[in-house]
Amino acid sequence: MKGGFLDNLGKVYGIYTGTFIGFVIFLAILEQLGVPNKIIGYLFVFMTIGIYALIGILSRTTQVSEYYVAGRSVPAVYNGMATGSDWMSGASFVGMAGTFYASGYDGLAYALGWTGGFVLVAVLMAPYLRKFGAYTVPDFLGTRYGGNFARAVGIIVLLSCSFTYVTAQIYATGIITSRFLGLSFEVAVFAGLVGILVCSMLGGMRAVTWTQVAQYIILIIAYLTPVVILSAKVTGVPIPQIMYGQVLQEIARLEQTSEFLATVREQNLFHTAPFTRMDPVNFFGLIFCLMLGTASLPHVLMRFFTTPSVREARVSVGWSLLFIFLLYFTAPAYAAFAKYEVYANLLGKPITDLPAWVAIWKNVGLVTITDIGKDGLLHFADLKLNNDAIVLATPEIAGLPYVIAGLVAAGGLAAALSTADGLLLAISNALSHDVYYRMINPHADTARRLMISRVLLVVVAILAAYTASTKPSDILSMVAWAFSIAASGLFCALVLGVWWKRCNTPGAVAGMIAGFGVCMYYLIGTRYGGMPEWFGVKNISAGVFGIPVAFITTVVVSLLTKAPSQEMQQLIDDIRVPRGETFIDREKNALAGGH
């Protein structure tokens, strides 16, 4: 059965994609027949969550390697799709285009940072971690820097960056489900939680992998459809990523000429002008932190533990980035088309006579209008759009039927659920494998380890859902910090662990603590302690300080203390070549030999 599934992946997901498109067409027909929007919203949410749950149940497993690394049997292309949806969160899906809308060129720091980091994953990390053969990222640290202390520090950094992140994902599922099902936010959060748990609890990494592939397919269809149709309507060509160049020219023309865009000229808010909302130090600092953070976030790195070989791990990073690229290079097009629509067709209109979509999103608070000039006409400064409004409102801006809005909601839900799954698994695996099995009870049998892992998964999920249900505004702004935290705490220890043999335990541990410490000190100090910014660097780029501190500390302390043992140096040599058995296999064989 299992072999059958892996041999027929193309067919299985091909049928799945076809069925999904058929389902969307079926709902479109229902809508034309007069079925109310609310029912269509329900069908979308329940059908898609139902599919994910079904995949989760079919992929249930009782084997440790299946549970932790999907049996190391995920082909490069599919791991690429799974990584794509693991990576792209609810915020990327609904919020990123809005950031580009609001910040113009300067917002593109996110597009650069969240894609370029994968080059570092491919070149510096993934193949070596795959060869090492760990189940988790702290597992690598614990072995390379022999001892539970390095492992424990790794776990603390992992928990710090992953928990706020997962809370935000559950928050996003709550927002989307409550908006489309009309449930209260708190109820919707726990409904979303059930969706997340059925995917991951029974089958661990194996279930999460195959669910994430399914979620990627839905999210990319949902993201591309509205903007492709909008592009066809506005420019006559359904390739928004190329056609928005013309739209940018129109925007630039309006920015210079329209009397309703006077504020844009006064405050220098031109769409393509660089460094007007972010100075170069923060722009490049943010790119730096997001890239190194990408290459350090455990839930991303562990996806590359699941490929059948080192060779496939490398190629798989390329596929991951390609699938992520498809969304990220479309997001600026969304922003441009929405901006053109607002500038060309909305500004200058009487405020009492705006299109219907404005009123719809005004009701849910994503659009606010205040007549500052009191002339009854809409000016640039009168209109405030929430970042989430751009993607969510595009179907209505394009005048598309409700079924497309439902599709977008299903896509946003897929993006949030898939990222939450990956993060929860990273957290619970670190707790069950590294804390429980490696540190507390190394003699625990398989059944017990998996039991503990599942229980922890549920506990962490409920804790995150509870935190999300309190609508903690701080947690949301802290998500962007996760990248600086991961980069400051883990990047140096992971990279030098492979690339510098002389790097030893005291050096790496001191580096992790110093980098993580400086980063947290800066984040908390500037946010809560009223500490002034250093060199004007915003705390979102705190890694600018944490990362160099980690490197300097690691190098200095390593050189002042003894070189790693001969055995450890041999281990590093082994990691560097693809051939040969993984560390975990060797450990297993040694155990088997001992009995």
Add this chain to the structure above:
Amino acid sequence: MSTISPEQARAHWAKSKSLMWISLAVWFVFSFGIHFFVKDLNAITFIGFPLGFYMAAQGSLLAFVILCFWFAKRQNEIDEECGVSED
């Protein structure tokens, strides 16, 4: 499965290291280098876009994708040349 001699391993690592530096140099150019000149590049129009904007919104991203695949291909070739690839 044959074992790997120390010479093989050394040659392989030397080549891997130089590939790593080349890849990181290209990465640096597309992550930071060209964006230092965004203002000058914006004076040029490329398929309708100001070029500086285009590079941050699409050009660099595309370069990263190509770089990842190219790196994987080159590194696999190095592994085979040096006889250390997986069987």
